[in-house]
Amino acid sequence: MGRYVARRLLQMIPVFIGSTFLIFAMMYALPGDPVRALMGDQAFDPAVLEAKRHELGLDLPLWQQYVNYLTGLLQGDFGTEIGSGRPISEIIGQAFPVSVRLTLFAFAFTVIVGIGLGIVAGLRPESVRDRGLLGLTLVLISMPSFVLGYLMQYLFAFQLGLTTPTVQDSESFGDLFLPAIVLGSLSLAYVARLTRTSMAENLRADYMRTAVAKGLPRRRIVGVHLMRNSLIPVVTFLGTDIGNLMAGAIVTEGIFNVQGVGDAIYEALFRREGATVVGIASLIVLVYLLASLLVDLLYAVLDPRIRYA
Amino acid sequence: MRGAKSAKWVAGAIVVAMAATACGGGSGDEGKKSPSGKPEGYVSIDVGEPQKPLIPADTNESLGSYVIQSLFTQLLDFDSKGEIVYTNAESVTTTDSKTWTVKLKSGWKFHNGEAVTAQSYVDAWNWYANVKNQQQNSFWFSDIAGYADVHPEKGEPKADKMSGLKVVDDTTFTITLTEKVPYFNYKLGYATFAPLPKVFYDDPKAFGKKPIGNGPYKFEKWTHKKLIQVAANPDYQGPNKAKNKGIQFKNYATVEAAYQDVVSGNLDIIRQVGPTDLPKYKQDLGEGAIEQPYAAIQTLVPAFYTSTFKDMDPKVRQGLSMAIDRETITKTVLNSTRTPATSFVPPQVKGNQDLGTDVFTYNPAKAKQLVTEGGGVPGNKVLIQYNSDGGHKEWVTAVCESIRNATGVDCVGDAKPDFATDLEARDNDQVKSMYRGGWVADYPVNVNFIKELYHSGAEANNGRFKNAAIDKMMAEADKANSLEESVKGYQEVEKKLLEEMPAIPLWYYRINGGHGKGVDNVEVDFHGDLELTGVTVK
Numbered sequence A: 001m002g003r004y005v006a007r008r009l010l011q012m013i014p015v016f017i018g019s020t021f022l023i024f025a026m027m028y029a030l031p032g033d034p035v036r037a038l039m040g041d042q043a044f045d046p047a048v049l050e051a052k053r054h055e056l057g058l059d060l061p062l063w064q065q066y067v068n069y070l071t072g073l074l075q076g077d078f079g080t081e082i083g084s085g086r087p088i089s090e091i092i093g094q095a096f097p098v099s100v101r102l103t104l105f106a107f108a109f110t111v112i113v114g115i116g117l118g119i120v121a122g123l124r125p126e127s128v129r130d131r132g133l134l135g136l137t138l139v140l141i142s143m144p145s146f147v148l149g150y151l152m153q154y155l156f157a158f159q160l161g162l163t164t165p166t167v168q169d170s171e172s173f174g175d176l177f178l179p180a181i182v183l184g185s186l187s188l189a190y191v192a193r194l195t196r197t198s199m200a201e202n203l204r205a206d207y208m209r210t211a212v213a214k215g216l217p218r219r220r221i222v223g224v225h226l227m228r229n230s231l232i233p234v235v236t237f238l239g240t241d242i243g244n245l246m247a248g249a250i251v252t253e254g255i256f257n258v259q260g261v262g263d264a265i266y267e268a269l270f271r272r273e274g275a276t277v278v279g280i281a282s283l284i285v286l287v288y289l290l291a292s293l294l295v296d297l298l299y300a301v302l303d304p305r306i307r308y309a
Numbered sequence B: 001m002r003g004a005k006s007a008k009w010v011a012g013a014i015v016v017a018m019a020a021t022a023c024g025g026g027s028g029d030e031g032k033k034s035p036s037g038k039p040e041g042y043v044s045i046d047v048g049e050p051q052k053p054l055i056p057a058d059t060n061e062s063l064g065s066y067v068i069q070s071l072f073t074q075l076l077d078f079d080s081k082g083e084i085v086y087t088n089a090e091s092v093t094t095t096d097s098k099t100w101t102v103k104l105k106s107g108w109k110f111h112n113g114e115a116v117t118a119q120s121y122v123d124a125w126n127w128y129a130n131v132k133n134q135q136q137n138s139f140w141f142s143d144i145a146g147y148a149d150v151h152p153e154k155g156e157p158k159a160d161k162m163s164g165l166k167v168v169d170d171t172t173f174t175i176t177l178t179e180k181v182p183y184f185n186y187k188l189g190y191a192t193f194a195p196l197p198k199v200f201y202d203d204p205k206a207f208g209k210k211p212i213g214n215g216p217y218k219f220e221k222w223t224h225k226k227l228i229q230v231a232a233n234p235d236y237q238g239p240n241k242a243k244n245k246g247i248q249f250k251n252y253a254t255v256e257a258a259y260q261d262v263v264s265g266n267l268d269i270i271r272q273v274g275p276t277d278l279p280k281y282k283q284d285l286g287e288g289a290i291e292q293p294y295a296a297i298q299t300l301v302p303a304f305y306t307s308t309f310k311d312m313d314p315k316v317r318q319g320l321s322m323a324i325d326r327e328t329i330t331k332t333v334l335n336s337t338r339t340p341a342t343s344f345v346p347p348q349v350k351g352n353q354d355l356g357t358d359v360f361t362y363n364p365a366k367a368k369q370l371v372t373e374g375g376g377v378p379g380n381k382v383l384i385q386y387n388s389d390g391g392h393k394e395w396v397t398a399v400c401e402s403i404r405n406a407t408g409v410d411c412v413g414d415a416k417p418d419f420a421t422d423l424e425a426r427d428n429d430q431v432k433s434m435y436r437g438g439w440v441a442d443y444p445v446n447v448n449f450i451k452e453l454y455h456s457g458a459e460a461n462n463g464r465f466k467n468a469a470i471d472k473m474m475a476e477a478d479k480a481n482s483l484e485e486s487v488k489g490y491q492e493v494e495k496k497l498l499e500e501m502p503a504i505p506l507w508y509y510r511i512n513g514g515h516g517k518g519v520d521n522v523e524v525d526f527h528g529d530l531e532l533t534g535v536t537v538k
Helices: A002-029 A034-039 A046-056 A062-074 A088-122 A128-142 A145-159 A173-202 A206-214 A218-247 A250-256 A261-270 A274-302 B002-030 B062-071 B118-129 B204-209 B255-264 B278-288 B314-322 B326-331 B364-373 B393-407 B419-427 B447-454 B468-478 B483-500
Strands: B042-045 B076-078 B084-086 B089-094 B099-104 B165-169 B172-176 B217-223 B227-232 B246-250 B289-302 B338-340 B381-387 B410-416 B434-440 B504-515
Touching (some): A034 A046, A128 A173, A145 B255, A218 A261, A218 A274, A250 B255, A261 A274, B062 B217, B062 B227, B062 B246, B084 B089, B099 B118, B118 B165, B118 B172, B278 B504, B326 B338, B326 B504, B364 B393, B393 B410, B410 B419, B447 B483
Parallel strands (some): B042 B246
Antiparallel strands (some): B099 B172, B227 B246, B289 B504
């Protein structure tokens, strides 16, 4: 087990370098020059532009820029943003906690409500409540998140007056409630459906019949025998979903004005702030990697037949 | 059973969380503070994070310049009609348009107590102009004698002071220009010409994060990506003294989010209502809705290096101009956010004139006739390059439709993913046919809309329009001894432009913003910025 974890952690290094290089190269290949874009529509002086490019090392070839970037990164320096002159670590340090909060909130909502609904439906497949759940999740899956976002905003903020339409303070949990639900609802639908199907299927499994025949209490049959086996696909989905929630919140963050990672990466892309994009993207890569490691480890807990050398 | 239980638990959690949220909103109202923590008497506006540190000569995008203008005051400013109002200067005078004498009002102080003297201006301008300091707006000082020494085209500067700037006494200095510039005093209203206190030179970088100005507001705090807060300066002596206690510049991810907050009362002012909310904003905001034209223009600029426009008869461009139904497009596609153009210079600008022409009027029959007379468009096709991130797609499509229907010339949009890509294509002469041009006034004189765009040497002349006769006319107009003469000269240039059509003017911009019930007296200045000093809190 320990060796397995160590190996997985070591594997992360090439993946990390590879992915940062890819993103770096993509940013380099994008048309549009960040220094020029700063000048906008109005007149400017090319001499100033040249001097600035030189100072930032943007006139170097791609590999040299990447080596410089990576050397900085190894020393814990994410670089500086071209426009604002702020250290990128500061920008990341500001956006990440907000997104982590939002993600955790959305994630908790997904897990609790999603699995809960899935269990309710999965225990009685083909019943009325099962049909109801399928209908509800179908609506959630097919509804674009901006529609749901505006709908919630309209209902809760303007009609009922329960919240402010946008997030006033990205650090307050109360404010993040609405966006978190909107963000989590798509995954919620998937989680509920996955749980429901997997439970309905396992209900007919041999070991379930055995457990029932042995006369085990229902609580134990469902809670231990059925749940443990049924949760494997759900956990797999949830693992990758953490990364998705974090990176994919652009629309939701936009509607509710949450200044998180989605917002930061969008703005950085827009302004061609290559180093910022690479910094944020590589951290998201790390989140993905760690989440999938966690999922793999959880398998062993859920299903003792899965063992790591 | 188990399922039912967990569902109950979840429902309970939701109720608790809801109660917590509702509670937060309620207590906020009682404390006479909005949930955002805005101090009483302050005004909030959706001005996002400035791109750069706040140094006057390093900012020309609108977000940063909003903040700069609240913190710094230049020698003079303009009223809504574009006339000069002296702020920090007592007078700016000249007899020959070449040597200018500036007299400052005495007793002005920076926010840290340092006196604003002639030296504060001269030192600041020398610093701004120096190529070593890489200030984005350094070229604004290029009229001043000695600029070439501090800002050579290549290499190190030969001097650190411009010979054209001389301090006479504490409140007087003179500016000598290399050549006559009759409208130079108008340029002085641009934010770039702000003075700096001595502490600036110790650490410009730190200063940019916490600027100390001489303006109507003092810097309070800057929470990155969230808000910048400035407080009214009680010692301010200019005519534009703040009528509120302070301003909060708040960052919004989208205009829609900002709009929602204005409607619900969490934000006081929105600068521009997004397209989705335009049809209903007047109803939502009532008297708070703002709709006003300002000095900015949208044009279609032909790239004269392309095979399409290289040797084209100007008649064809006049024909294309007449093929565009500006009235209908501004009304329907653009939701009346623009006013159809009738010249190259917007009305708010000195020298705007009635050109007495039908080139800007929709007339499909004459359009077709002119295009045919001029020998047609090579390839019978034009493209309009635009950036698809700026909401231009709809009108470009409509303009193309209009051209196609009227003249039979094929027209398609050439979308670039974003503004940066669009600019790069313009800079590198890679525009395939025409591009979408936009220009907002830097100062309210017609020169700004003519020389900066259509002079062969102008940096913003990305269509590479070259006409020796027109360049000569501009040089003549610059030699004038008075502003009036010079403006007249440029009016002649404009008439000549109409014959050559270096661009097809489409429409002037309008600001479609609004404010909530909490504030009043929100006015718009000539370049479309809201005048925050005059805003009163109810």
